[in-house]
Amino acid sequence: MSVTQFKVEGFNTFYGRSQALRDFGFELKGGEVLCLLGRNGAGKTTALQSVMGTVKPASGQLMLNGENLFGLPAKEIPRRGIGYVPQGRRLFAELTVAENLEIGLQTRKAGREVLDYALDLFPVLKERMDQRSGTLSGGEQSMLSMARAMCVDPLVMMLDEPTEGLMPSAIASIREALVKLRASGVAILLVEQRVDAVLPIADRVAFMDHGRIKAEFGIDEVRNDLSLLHQYVGVSDKAKA
Amino acid sequence: MDIAPYLLLATLEGLVQASVLTLTALGLSVVFGTMRVVNVAHGEFFMLGAVGAWVCAMLMPGPPWLGFVTALIVAPAIVGLLAAAADWAILKRIDYDPEATIISTIGLMYIIQQVVLMTFGPNAQAVDAPFYYTIRFPWFGYSSYKLFIVVAAIVLVFALWRLMKGSRVGLLMRATQYDKDTAQNFGIPVDRVYSGVFAVGAMMAAIAGVLVVPNQQAHYLMGHDPLLLSFVVVIVGGLGSIPGTIAAAVLIGLSDGLLSVFFTPTLAKIASTLLVALVLVFKPEGLFGKATR
Numbered sequence: 001m002s003v004t005q006f007k008v009e010g011f012n013t014f015y016g017r018s019q020a021l022r023d024f025g026f027e028l029k030g031g032e033v034l035c036l037l038g039r040n041g042a043g044k045t046t047a048l049q050s051v052m053g054t055v056k057p058a059s060g061q062l063m064l065n066g067e068n069l070f071g072l073p074a075k076e077i078p079r080r081g082i083g084y085v086p087q088g089r090r091l092f093a094e095l096t097v098a099e100n101l102e103i104g105l106q107t108r109k110a111g112r113e114v115l116d117y118a119l120d121l122f123p124v125l126k127e128r129m130d131q132r133s134g135t136l137s138g139g140e141q142s143m144l145s146m147a148r149a150m151c152v153d154p155l156v157m158m159l160d161e162p163t164e165g166l167m168p169s170a171i172a173s174i175r176e177a178l179v180k181l182r183a184s185g186v187a188i189l190l191v192e193q194r195v196d197a198v199l200p201i202a203d204r205v206a207f208m209d210h211g212r213i214k215a216e217f218g219i220d221e222v223r224n225d226l227s228l229l230h231q232y233v234g235v236s237d238k239a240k241a
Numbered sequence: 242m243d244i245a246p247y248l249l250l251a252t253l254e255g256l257v258q259a260s261v262l263t264l265t266a267l268g269l270s271v272v273f274g275t276m277r278v279v280n281v282a283h284g285e286f287f288m289l290g291a292v293g294a295w296v297c298a299m300l301m302p303g304p305p306w307l308g309f310v311t312a313l314i315v316a317p318a319i320v321g322l323l324a325a326a327a328d329w330a331i332l333k334r335i336d337y338d339p340e341a342t343i344i345s346t347i348g349l350m351y352i353i354q355q356v357v358l359m360t361f362g363p364n365a366q367a368v369d370a371p372f373y374y375t376i377r378f379p380w381f382g383y384s385s386y387k388l389f390i391v392v393a394a395i396v397l398v399f400a401l402w403r404l405m406k407g408s409r410v411g412l413l414m415r416a417t418q419y420d421k422d423t424a425q426n427f428g429i430p431v432d433r434v435y436s437g438v439f440a441v442g443a444m445m446a447a448i449a450g451v452l453v454v455p456n457q458q459a460h461y462l463m464g465h466d467p468l469l470l471s472f473v474v475v476i477v478g479g480l481g482s483i484p485g486t487i488a489a490a491v492l493i494g495l496s497d498g499l500l501s502v503f504f505t506p507t508l509a510k511i512a513s514t515l516l517v518a519l520v521l522v523f524k525p526e527g528l529f530g531k532a533t534r
């Protein structure tokens with residue numbers, strides 16, 4: 001199977017008259033984790049929603065394996081193989097865990113083996129299948145949101161602050177799942193606010209500000225020169241830890 | 242004087258009312274629950290069901306049950322198609338904006354009324370019941386057809402419940418209802434879900450109209466009362482809540498039956514209107530609704 005090629009180019013997105021994305025773009029290959037960092041309000045969520053088509057960019061290109069998905073109806077984007085873990089999880093709170101996963105599975109009519117694979121990454125969900133997802137703990141909700149996106153059997157997976165507000169143990173299992181997902185050849189775009197959350201798993205890091213990508217580095221560059229982080233996100237040296 | 246027979250009669254009448262009301266109000270409630278819009282033309286879908294039953298009875302020779310069964314299939318089918326067309330032609334274009342939907346469905350209401358008036362005239366039309374068997378109680382006889390309405394309503398409510406909770410389509414409907422954007426993020430065709438839900442809601446009203454017409458004559462203005470009562474039920478039951486809608490319809494149907502038999506129908510209407518006012522003031526999410534969203 002060939003390596004997934006994913007490319008976002010020249011996205012300009014507006015909310016009324018205010019411009020939230022300015023010539024936004026990135027490139028991503030299967031088996032790679034690109035981390036998108038940026039302050040609150042930088043436009044990270046808007047960028048992901050623009051890819052998903054629930055927010056409509058005024059212009060741009062969206063290439064997945066040579067096909068331009070730009071301008072397709074929102075429901076077609078996930079069907080082409082883009083899995084999405086929205087900010088704040090956005091589970092169907094009244095539906096059970098099993099039903100939430102079923103929603104993921106029906107997107108691309110993925111088989112049961114995809115479900116089993118997702119559940120093996122998050123075994124705690126197996127014991128909660130008939131529970132209403134709104135009653136899960138924060139960590140379990142995050143895992144379910146990620147498992148639901150994995151049930152799409154995605155080529156590309158986009159995650160919007162999946163570790164926001166989680167305990168370290170839950171963060172660890174999400175990270176572990178991401179590492180396995182990468183190993184299986186999925187292209188991963190990981191949005192975070194905190195650098196220390198992504199340094200261990202990122203291959204590349206892109207910094208975003210005012211709706212634009214300001215700079216992009218390989219992870220080694222960032223590790224070798226942490227002043228880059230100061231420069232672009234103004235984080236403390238805690239990021240070394 | 243023994244009160245028991247009157248109580249029984251009032252309860253039966255109330256149950257029949259409650260059944261028709263449950264079907265009609267559920268249609269309104271399902272549409273509101275999923276699409277967050279109020280369909281003011283809902284009573285007209287009910288009326289079209291009733292008029293459809295009359296037309297079928299007229300056109301079908303042979304025993305009354307033949308026309309009735311035909312109407313039970315054909316009327317909801319046509320009304321469902323009409324509703325889907327209205328969704329496509331109107332609601333989708335105004336992007337299901339709540340206020341614009343109210344205004345445009347008011348327009349739809351008048352259009353449907355006038356078309357029926359021009360086509361079938363202003364007279365009320367009676368339709369024979371499909372069967373006449375009378376159930377004999379010790380004190381009075383009661384129409385078996387009316388009890389059939391109750392059974393039919395129970396069956397249909399059960400079918401709707403199975404559709405929502407037990408089928409793939411129902412799962413997509415519920416997901417759309419909870420979060421439309423996230424539903425799209427998982428490939429759910431929200432536009433098709435909407436037109437399907439709008440059609441199903443209209444068909445529930447149309448079936449209620451077919452069922453009611455042997456008891457009540459078909460007439461181009463007959464949609465007003467079911468619309469108002471459905472609003473009452475949906476508000477009391479909690480907007481969009483199916484169990485709440487059923488409970489409120491039974492409550493209001495029964496109290497309507499009891500008050501009408503022992504006092505006057507006017508008092509019954511006053512009571513249910515008062516109930517709405519009290520609910521809106523003290524428990525605006527509805528007696529059975531959840532205080533979310």
Ligand SMILES: Nc1ncnc2c1ncn2[C@@H]1O[C@H](COP(=O)(O)OP(=O)(O)O)[C@@H](O)[C@H]1O
Pocket residue numbers: 015020038039040041042043044045046047
């Ligand atoms: N639905 C919306 N309507 C109007 N403005 C919005 C909307 N969503 C986000 N914005 C604005 O767009 C900018 C980017 O927001 P967002 O994409 O949420 O940033 P981030 O995810 O990086 O915190 C912010 O200025 C925000 O206020």
Ligand SMILES: [Mg+2]
Pocket residue numbers: 044045046087160
């Ligand atoms: Mg955000």
